[in-house]
Amino acid sequence: MARTRKAETSSGKGTDTGVSNRKGDLLDSYRSMLLIRRFEERAGQLYGMGLIGGFCHLYIGQEAVAVGMQKVAVKGDQIITGYRDHGHMLAAGMDPNEVMAELTGRAGGSSKGKGGSMHMFSVEAGFYGGHGIVGGQVALGTGLALANKYRENGNVSFTYFGDGAANQGQVYESFNMAQLWKLPVVYVIENNQYAMGTSLERASSETDLYKRGVSFRIPGEAVDGMDIEAVEAAGRKAADHARNGEGPYILEVKTYRYRGHSMSDPAKYRSKDEVDEVKKTRDPIDHLRGLLDAARVSEEELKEIDAEVKKIVAEAAEFARTSPEPDPSELYTDVYLEAAQ
Amino acid sequence: MPALSPTMEEGTLAKWLVKEGDEVKAGDVIAEIETDKATMEVEAVDEGVLETILVAAGSEGVKVNTPIARLKGDGETAAPASAPAQSAGDAEKQQPEAAKPQPEGEATVPVKPKVELKDPEIPEGTPMVKITVRDALRDAMAEEMRRNPDVFLMGEEVAQYQGAYKVSRDLLQEFGDKRVIDTPITEYGFAGLGVGAAMAGLKPIVEFMTWNFAMQAIDHIVNSAAKTLYMSGGQIKSSIVFRGPNGAAARVGAQHSQDYSAWYGSVPGLKVVAPYDAADAKGLLKAAIRDPNPVVVLEHEMMYGVEFDIPDVEDWVVPIGKAKVRREGKDVTITAHSRMVGLALKAAEILAEEGIEAEIVDLRTIRPLDHETILESVKKTNRLVATEEGWGPMGVGAEIVARVIEHAFDYLDAPPLRVHQEDVPLPYAANLEALSLPSVDKIVKAAKAVCYK
Numbered sequence: 001m002a003r004t005r006k007a008e009t010s011s012g013k014g015t016d017t018g019v020s021n022r023k024g025d026l027l028d029s030y031r032s033m034l035l036i037r038r039f040e041e042r043a044g045q046l047y048g049m050g051l052i053g054g055f056c057h058l059y060i061g062q063e064a065v066a067v068g069m070q071k072v073a074v075k076g077d078q079i080i081t082g083y084r085d086h087g088h089m090l091a092a093g094m095d096p097n098e099v100m101a102e103l104t105g106r107a108g109g110s111s112k113g114k115g116g117s118m119h120m121f122s123v124e125a126g127f128y129g130g131h132g133i134v135g136g137q138v139a140l141g142t143g144l145a146l147a148n149k150y151r152e153n154g155n156v157s158f159t160y161f162g163d164g165a166a167n168q169g170q171v172y173e174s175f176n177m178a179q180l181w182k183l184p185v186v187y188v189i190e191n192n193q194y195a196m197g198t199s200l201e202r203a204s205s206e207t208d209l210y211k212r213g214v215s216f217r218i219p220g221e222a223v224d225g226m227d228i229e230a231v232e233a234a235g236r237k238a239a240d241h242a243r244n245g246e247g248p249y250i251l252e253v254k255t256y257r258y259r260g261h262s263m264s265d266p267a268k269y270r271s272k273d274e275v276d277e278v279k280k281t282r283d284p285i286d287h288l289r290g291l292l293d294a295a296r297v298s299e300e301e302l303k304e305i306d307a308e309v310k311k312i313v314a315e316a317a318e319f320a321r322t323s324p325e326p327d328p329s330e331l332y333t334d335v336y337l338e339a340a341q
Numbered sequence: 342m343p344a345l346s347p348t349m350e351e352g353t354l355a356k357w358l359v360k361e362g363d364e365v366k367a368g369d370v371i372a373e374i375e376t377d378k379a380t381m382e383v384e385a386v387d388e389g390v391l392e393t394i395l396v397a398a399g400s401e402g403v404k405v406n407t408p409i410a411r412l413k414g415d416g417e418t419a420a421p422a423s424a425p426a427q428s429a430g431d432a433e434k435q436q437p438e439a440a441k442p443q444p445e446g447e448a449t450v451p452v453k454p455k456v457e458l459k460d461p462e463i464p465e466g467t468p469m470v471k472i473t474v475r476d477a478l479r480d481a482m483a484e485e486m487r488r489n490p491d492v493f494l495m496g497e498e499v500a501q502y503q504g505a506y507k508v509s510r511d512l513l514q515e516f517g518d519k520r521v522i523d524t525p526i527t528e529y530g531f532a533g534l535g536v537g538a539a540m541a542g543l544k545p546i547v548e549f550m551t552w553n554f555a556m557q558a559i560d561h562i563v564n565s566a567a568k569t570l571y572m573s574g575g576q577i578k579s580s581i582v583f584r585g586p587n588g589a590a591a592r593v594g595a596q597h598s599q600d601y602s603a604w605y606g607s608v609p610g611l612k613v614v615a616p617y618d619a620a621d622a623k624g625l626l627k628a629a630i631r632d633p634n635p636v637v638v639l640e641h642e643m644m645y646g647v648e649f650d651i652p653d654v655e656d657w658v659v660p661i662g663k664a665k666v667r668r669e670g671k672d673v674t675i676t677a678h679s680r681m682v683g684l685a686l687k688a689a690e691i692l693a694e695e696g697i698e699a700e701i702v703d704l705r706t707i708r709p710l711d712h713e714t715i716l717e718s719v720k721k722t723n724r725l726v727a728t729e730e731g732w733g734p735m736g737v738g739a740e741i742v743a744r745v746i747e748h749a750f751d752y753l754d755a756p757p758l759r760v761h762q763e764d765v766p767l768p769y770a771a772n773l774e775a776l777s778l779p780s781v782d783k784i785v786k787a788a789k790a791v792c793y794k
Contacts, residue, residue, distance in 0.1 A: 078541070112574035119572035128540055128577065133564050139530050140565055143537015150493070150519065150543060157537075173530025180525070334575040335609050337633035339661070 023295045025071075029228050030292060031305050032070070033063040033285050036087045038313045039096060040259075043086065043103055046317060047263045052103045056117045059087030061258040064284035065190050066091040068231025069158055072239045073126070076153060080128040080141040081160035083118035084190075084257075088160065092125040096312055100320035108323030112330060135168030137161060138187070142174040145185035145248075156242045157185045164195025166209050175216045175248065182247040186238045187213075189252045190225065196261040197269040210252035220250030226284040229291070256282065342396070343383060344405045345376045347591045348643055352376050353401045354409060363391045365412070372398075372409070377475075377646035378507050389413050463620075468653040475645040477619035478508050478584075481626035482546060484656070486516055489544060492630060495522040495531060496548030496585075505550045506586060506645055532558030532583070536565045539581040539635075546630065549585035552601045552639065558583075559604075566635035567610030582629045584638035587615070588679065588730045589778055591643065595766035600731030602678065605637045606707040606740070612661055613707040615639040617682035619649035621705055624659025632661060639707070641680045664711035666718065670698035673724040673788045676715060676741055678704040681728045681779065688784035697792055707737060712744045719749050724791040725757035728784055733761040755791040760784050 040058040047056050059066070062084075070091040073079065081088050089099050094110060102109030102120050110120045118132040128144060131137040141159025148155040165171060166189055178185050189209045193200050200207050210220035219241070223234040231253060238249035256278045260267040267275075292302065342352055353375040359365055365385040372383045389412040396409040403409065472480075486492045493516075498505045500513040500523040513521040524531040528549060535547040549555040555562065566579040589598040605613045612634055616622040622640065629636035651657070667682060668689050677685040682703045689699040700718050704710065719725050725745055727738030738759035745757060763777040 080537075110574065111572055111576070114574050115572040119569075121569075121573040121577045123576055128537075129569070129573070131565070133560060136533065136560065136565055139533020139561065140537035140540065142530075143534035143539070144541045145537075146534050147538040147541030147543050150538070170527075170529045170533060173525070173527035174533065176525055176527065177530060177534060334571045334573075336612070337570065337578055337580075339628075339632050339634070 023292075023297060026288065026292050026295055027297065027301065027305065029064075029067055029071070030285075030288055030302065031309065032067040032091055033228070033288060034305065034309045035096065035312060036060075036063045036067070036090050037285060038309050039090060039100070039316065040086060042313050042317050043100065044259065044263065046100075046104065046320065051321060052117070052263075053105065054116055055083065056103065056263045057084040057086075057261065058257070058259045058263075059084055061278070061284070062190060062192060062225065062255045063087060064228040064231055064288070065188065065225045065253050065255055066160075068228040069186075069188060069235045071232045072235040073158060074155070076126065076155040077239075078126050078128050078141070078144040078148075078155065078157045079160070080137045080144060080157065081130070082134060082137055082162060082165060083130070083132050084162070085118065085120060085130045089120055089122070089125070089127055089130075092122070092127045094120070094122050094125045094127060096316040097319040100316035101323045104320040104323070105325065106320060106323035107326045107330075108319060112334075113326040114330065114334065135161060135165040135170050138165065138168070138171045139174045141187075142178050142183060142185055142248075145178065145183035145242075146181070148184050149181065154243060155184065156239050157183075158188060158239075159185055160188045160190055162195065163189065163191040163193065163200050163209060164198070164203065166191075166212060167195075167203060171212075172216075175213055175218055178248040179213075179216045179218050182245060184242040184245070185248045186235070186242050187218075187248060187250045188235075189250065190255055191252055192255050192257040194257070194261065194269065197265070197267075199269065208252070210250055213248070213250045218248050218250055220252060222252045222254060225253035225255030226282045226287055228284060228288055255284075342374070342403045342405050342407045342409055345374065345381045346378055347593050348646070349376045349378075349405060351402045351404050354396050354398055354403055355380060357394060357398045359391050361391055361394055365389065365391055378505075385412070387412055463652050469650040470653045471648050472619050472623075472651050473646055473648050474616075474619045474622045474640070475506065475508055476510075477623035477649075477651060478626055478640065478645075479510055479512070481623045481630070482509070483512060483515065485627055485630040486512070486520060489630075491542070492544045492546065493520040493522065494546045494548060495524055495535060497524055497526055497550050499523060499548050504548075506642060508640075508645070509548070528554050528557040529561065532561040533565065535581055535583075536561050536579055536635075539566070539579045540569065540577050544580055544582075544630065546582045546584060549583065551590075551597060551642070552585050552587040553597050553599055555583065555585070555601070562605070562611070562635070562637070563608050567608050570634070571610060578633055579635045580633045581635045582626070582632075582638060583635070584626070584629075585640060586642040586645070587639035588641055589643075589762075589767055589774075592769060592771065592774065594769045598767040600639075600729065600762070601637075602639060602707050602729060602731055603736045603740070605639075606710075606737060607735075608708075611635055611637055611708060613637045613639065614661055614705060615641075615679040615707055616659075616705060617644070617667075617677075617679055617703055618651075619647075620651040620657065621659055621665075621703075623651060624657050625661065625705065627656075627658045628661050631658070636661070639679060644680055644683075659705070662706045662709045662711055664705055664714040665703045666700060666714065667703045668699065668701040670700035670722065672698045672700075672722055673726060673792055674700050674702060674715070674718040674722045675726045675728060675784065675788060676702045676704055676738070677728045678707065678737070679730065681730055684779065684781050685728055685784055687781045688788065691781065691785050692788055695789075695794070697788060697794065699788055704737070710740070710744075712741075712748070715741060716745065716749050719745050720752045723752055723754040724788075725753070726760060726784065726787045726791055727757060728760040728779055728787075729762075730779060731762055732764055733759050734764065736761055755793065758787040758791055760787050
């Protein structure tokens with residue numbers, strides 16, 4: 001696969017360039033995806049222990065989407081998504097300690113404990129949230145793209161939303177303006193087949209979501225979201241389209257969430273067999289392991305990564321447990337910025 | 342002179358396109374008329390020979406419903422070539438005195454306090470120029486766009502059409518279509534795009550054709566713009582201005598006539614300003630554009646065409662969060678904002694004739710509310726009437742009364758009263774609309790009541 005932008009990727013670790021890099025690349029992906037899975041499993045555990053409150057939406061099963069897309073992002077690109085956001089933040093390179101501490105509502109959290117699971121941000125990582133209103137991020141992400149075009153900076157806004165948000169009116173208002181003004185935005189529809197408890201078929205008159213841009217003349221394609229290489233390849237094509245001034249692009253990435261909609265969802269609307277079947281036959285990390293085997297990566301190398309990830313997650317959990325609650329004086333900070341006049 | 346907009350009361354007969362003796366058919370364009378918003382073509386409504394031109398080309402300030410020419414059809418009686426009978430101006434004429442749609446006609450005439458007041462912001466000897474509120478707002482945007490290349494304007498009809506109310510006149514010509522952006526009619530979407538661009542560090546001015554339409558966008562104003570700084574622990578700012586006409590226009594019905602002061606005034610993270618005159622409109626809008634926070638600017642359609650004196654200085658900025666005492670008085674404090682200030686000033690004149698000296702506090706900013714100035718005034722007058730154009734329950738007046746009771750209870754000599762729109766959707770019928778809206782008369786009555794007179 002062409003790796004023309006490898007040196008500029010913002011996915012962080014292991015950016016040594018060269019021909020033998022498919023292996024290094026796959027290992028990077030493995031590390032990122034495993035980190036997300038282990039992080040989310042731990043978050044689920046901390047929720048069960050009462051350390052995380054409110055809503056908590058886990059990304060388990062969808063790891064290949066955020067990690068695959070991140071590979072095509074360059075410095076200055078923006079990422080924005082809804083409330084199932086932990087995976088995107090980790091993929092974008094945000095500190096797992098800060099993310100976990102935000103989940104526990106502590107001072108060390110990325111929003112100082114004032115945002116919570118659904119509201120985290122990092123300008124440094126190009127991550128613009130973390131939005132709790134279904135579909136809200138689609139207009140905002142299109143606005144980030146408007147800013148890119150205004151500044152002519154060559155950057156792209158990667159705007160994620162789910163199959164549920166795909167029915168929101170503002171998505172289509174945004175599509176219309178994005179194409180009208182040729183804004184550099186890639187819409188990534190993470191179709192995990194359920195909008196909370198409502199299956200795609202029960203909510204959408206057109207279930208091929210990649211076609212949703214047709215009446216706005218926005219190209220779209222369906223992608224196997226459990227295959228990281230497929231995600232990356234489609235992502236690169238879409239990002240190039242947007243970066244070259246050709247306007248928005250829609251990717252419908254077909255994926256699956258293993259857990260309920262949120263921690264309190266028993267997921268009775270689908271059978272255990274259905275979930276088990278996906279886990280057994282389509283798991284994105286298993287799929288990646290297959291690619292690693294074929295690339296002759298040794299079991300030892302993988303074990304090394306497993307241990308490394310385990311350590312990062314344990315540290316994050318510890319940090320999130322021990323970081324103090326925000327000082328009461330923080331209650332009234334960050335409501336307004338001081339006007340400079 | 343036909344009424345060519347809901348708020349038009351007079352117009353300029355710019356040009357005759359026919360001359361006396363010409364034969365005209367219904368639908369022929371016979372003249373061009375300049376309204377407060379645009380130049381419009383007037384068509385003949387009947388056919389016949391144009392017998393007499395009654396108003397010469399170039400005539401300014403021709404009142405609505407004044408006959409401008411006489412047609413003679415088939416040698417019969419000549420009829421005026423003017424507006425159809427259902428025009429706003431006509432309706433006003435046919436109403437009995439007590440039920441005029443705009444009872445005191447105060448909106449179109451700037452009410453000047455009789456007593457010359459010292460304004461601490463304007464140094465003595467400052468040269469003044471006359472300017473409409475509309476042009477003051479326009480100048481504010483133009484000046485800030487010249488000053489900061491990140492400032493841009495987006496909204497419906499702001500560019501090629503030059504603004505639905507002509508507030509953005511000539512901006513497209515000066516700044517181009519990159520910075521003056523016509524949007525589709527999609528308030529929710531373009532408000533969201535604006536906030537997204539603000540999150541990326543740009544400085545959008547999002548114009549809503551009226552604030553009524555912004556209800557479709559209130560999610561982004563509140564959930565995205567107002568809350569994100571807090572939710573991000575101070576990382577993501579939304580420095581953005583949302584602006585447009587707010588409140589009742591004239592005879593446009595319930596869905597186009599709502600005052601949103603209380604709605605946005607209740608949201609932490611937003612600043613809300615509601616200027617009355619041209620100086621405040623310009624100064625507060627410039628302050629809003631420079632403010633690093635999301636600012637809601639509530640303008641008033643009925644004030645756009647009103648001329649005021651404005652300081653003729655290089656960079657006129659009025660600080661957000663400061664009320665202004667527009668008229669001093671010792672007997673009763675009347676608070677008001679936006680167009681209500683004009684009504685309150687007029688009420689003060691009437692009250693003065695009856696021996697009651699009212700102090701008029703123009704709030705100017707709804708959030709953060711300058712309650713120090715209000716309290717200071719109430720502590721002096723010991724009586725309060727809080728006015729607003731919107732509904733009373735949970736309103737701006739309710740908030741002011743609550744604060745005065747919390748902080749100056751012992752100073753009060755009478756229970757405070759509120760003057761506001763009646764608790765109904767604004768009716769269309771001229772008489773009912775007048776009954777529903779707050780008026781000079783209602784303010785006078787309330788002020789007398791708190792003075793036990």
